[in-house]
Amino acid sequence: MNVTSAGVGASPPKRAHNSTWKDGALANGSVVSIALFFIVVCVVFSLVTGSFLTTPNLLNIVRQSAPLLIVAAAMTFVITTGGIDLSVGSVLALTATLSAVALQAGLPWPLVVVGMLALGAAIGALQGFFIAYERIPAFIVTLAGLSVIRGVALLITGGYSIPVEPTSFFVNIGRAWFLGVPVPALLALVVLAIAYLAFNQTPFGRYVTGIGANAEAVRRAGVDTRFMTLFVYVLSGMAAASAGVILAARLGSGSSNSGQGFELDVIAAVVLGGTSLFGGRGTIIGTVLGALTVAVIGNGLILAHMSPFLTPIVTGTIILVAIWLNFRLFKGATRSR
Amino acid sequence: MMSDGETYRVRMTGISKRYGPIQTLDDVSLNLKPGEVLGLVGDNGAGKSTLSKVLSGAVIPDSGTIEIDGKAVSFSSPADARAARVEMVYQDLSLCDTVDVAGNLFLGREPRRHVLGLPFLDNRRMHDQTREMLDRLGIVIADTRLKVENLSGGQRQSIAIGRAASFDPSVLIMDEPTAALAVAEVEAVLDLIRAVSARGVSVILITHRLQDLFLVCDRIQVMYEGRNVAERRIGDTSIEEVVNLIVGRKFTARSARASRDEGVQP
Numbered sequence: 001m002n003v004t005s006a007g008v009g010a011s012p013p014k015r016a017h018n019s020t021w022k023d024g025a026l027a028n029g030s031v032v033s034i035a036l037f038f039i040v041v042c043v044v045f046s047l048v049t050g051s052f053l054t055t056p057n058l059l060n061i062v063r064q065s066a067p068l069l070i071v072a073a074a075m076t077f078v079i080t081t082g083g084i085d086l087s088v089g090s091v092l093a094l095t096a097t098l099s100a101v102a103l104q105a106g107l108p109w110p111l112v113v114v115g116m117l118a119l120g121a122a123i124g125a126l127q128g129f130f131i132a133y134e135r136i137p138a139f140i141v142t143l144a145g146l147s148v149i150r151g152v153a154l155l156i157t158g159g160y161s162i163p164v165e166p167t168s169f170f171v172n173i174g175r176a177w178f179l180g181v182p183v184p185a186l187l188a189l190v191v192l193a194i195a196y197l198a199f200n201q202t203p204f205g206r207y208v209t210g211i212g213a214n215a216e217a218v219r220r221a222g223v224d225t226r227f228m229t230l231f232v233y234v235l236s237g238m239a240a241a242s243a244g245v246i247l248a249a250r251l252g253s254g255s256s257n258s259g260q261g262f263e264l265d266v267i268a269a270v271v272l273g274g275t276s277l278f279g280g281r282g283t284i285i286g287t288v289l290g291a292l293t294v295a296v297i298g299n300g301l302i303l304a305h306m307s308p309f310l311t312p313i314v315t316g317t318i319i320l321v322a323i324w325l326n327f328r329l330f331k332g333a334t335r336s337r
Numbered sequence: 338m339m340s341d342g343e344t345y346r347v348r349m350t351g352i353s354k355r356y357g358p359i360q361t362l363d364d365v366s367l368n369l370k371p372g373e374v375l376g377l378v379g380d381n382g383a384g385k386s387t388l389s390k391v392l393s394g395a396v397i398p399d400s401g402t403i404e405i406d407g408k409a410v411s412f413s414s415p416a417d418a419r420a421a422r423v424e425m426v427y428q429d430l431s432l433c434d435t436v437d438v439a440g441n442l443f444l445g446r447e448p449r450r451h452v453l454g455l456p457f458l459d460n461r462r463m464h465d466q467t468r469e470m471l472d473r474l475g476i477v478i479a480d481t482r483l484k485v486e487n488l489s490g491g492q493r494q495s496i497a498i499g500r501a502a503s504f505d506p507s508v509l510i511m512d513e514p515t516a517a518l519a520v521a522e523v524e525a526v527l528d529l530i531r532a533v534s535a536r537g538v539s540v541i542l543i544t545h546r547l548q549d550l551f552l553v554c555d556r557i558q559v560m561y562e563g564r565n566v567a568e569r570r571i572g573d574t575s576i577e578e579v580v581n582l583i584v585g586r587k588f589t590a591r592s593a594r595a596s597r598d599e600g601v602q603p
Binding site for chain 1: 427431432433434435436440444445446447449455456457458460
């Protein structure tokens with residue numbers, strides 16, 4: 001990788017050359033490696049099962065993985081700042097149960113949806129306050145959140161799942177189809193498009209990356225880094241709340257036990273996509289591929305009549321191998337520091 | 338020779354600062370003309386860094402006055418100093434490794450374009466302006482889209498200096514800009530210092546690399562245990578003499594006292 005090592009002050013560097021697709025691939029090694037994994041997994045399941053590569057099944061995959069995609073997009077922002085949000089599964093459960101409770105109490109569905117998003121934002125803001133302003137590590141704050149919020153959901157429902165009236169318009173959020181595509185998939189697509197633009201094309205996205213790389217530099221540049229840090233938790237709280245609403249609408253009930261381990265799937269998808277847990281490095285495209293890979297493995301193993309209990313084993317193995325390959329194959333792209 | 342009535346860019350007089358029992362700065366003065374490069378040297382603990390922090394607003398002195406362009410100022414924060422166009426180069430502290438060259442130069446003041454009222458980065462304008470800025474300062478970097486982590490130490494230092502210079506400062510303070518750089522890179526950073534001062538920026542260079550002083554500085558001020566002990570024009574001195582002054586055989590050279598009398602104290 002001599003591309004960048006020409007010294008300053010030397011006459012125009014001869015060792016530099018115009019970047020080629022190969023440099024691009026190396027620089028985005030993490031995205032390329034997860035893309036390869038995704039393709040390999042898809043090809044394998046297409047060959048092994050006849051029903052994998054059919055339109056209904058593919059649409060089913062995106063429908064089922066919509067909550068994962070939405071929360072993973074927000075989690076990419078959180079992890080890129082160097083933080084983590086372990087509470088998303090619990091927020092999902094709380095908003096799923098509360099939306100069922102609110103609908104049973106007769107509240108109109110638009111109010112329920114807006115109320116849940118506001119609740120998610122408020123929970124995120126509270127956790128973000130402790131993380132950004134009180135400087136308590138994100139892992140601890142959101143671990144506490146994971147416990148408390150799940151506890152509140154259990155307390156409200158007494159552990160039972162609460163049904164949503166199937167005639168309510170609310171269930172359309174999770175079940176309806178629009179232009180031949182499931183509504184949850186469309187919602188996920190909109191969220192991902194916004195996340196991609198915000199991450200790559202706005203000052204906010206730039207500061208999120210900067211905070212993960214060197215928060216002090218961003219602060220000295222006159223940016224309110226504490227508010228930015230708080231705000232990414234607001235985003236993940238809102239994303240988890242919308243995932244809870246979509247899940248309750250699709251399943252037609254709100255269960256305080258839903259979303260157990262969901263935070264780990266989300267983090268797996270983000271890390272698989274090449275976002276660094278140390279912060280400063282993130283990609284939305286990688287996250288999308290990571291989330292879809294996790295979803296495809298679960299779906300494909302069932303279609304192949306394998307035990308569903310193989311899913312966590314295969315997913316875990318792929319996470320390790322993908323990141324190992326990333327370290328090995330694409331090591332040259334960046335200087336290790 | 339210095340107090341001939343012309344306006345100084347910076348004029349610090351009688352600066353004192355005490356931390357507990359230690360008198361870090363004791364009646365220190367510092368004068369700087371427009372476009373001048375002043376080398377500030379001294380052993381560790383001589384007070385160079387504290388003096389530069391006083392000028393950059395990070396340390397508030399117990400007594401003493403600071404004048405900038407003839408006007409008395411008092412800094413209570415780095416923001417005050419920045420408003421008076423005094424910039425300090427914070428080496429690695431000011432760079433984000435995983436952000437590209439242009440992004441680092443424009444961190445916190447990115448050119449924006451508004452789409453539907455929402456702020457988006459104007460990447461093309463940012464990269465064009467970066468290219469222009471790098472060319473003007475003679476900083477050689479092939480691609481403004483390179484991430485800073487892929488640059489050499491000298492290139493990184495150049496970006497940090499370029500960023501500080503882009504705020505259009507009248508005084509630029511650099512603390513050890515050439516520490517831990519390869520030979521060719523030191524040359525490039527020194528060239529950059531010359532380029533910046535040629536544009537009328539006064540530079541204070543704090544360094545332990547005495548050979549660098551003789552390449553870029555117009556004048557050297559030596560500090561010892563919180564006081565300034567000597568001041569030399571670069572043509573009138575040698576490395577041997579500067580070394581002697583730094584290690585504290587300060588009164589052996591008669592010229593030191595003479596120069597101090599006519600130079601530092603008005």
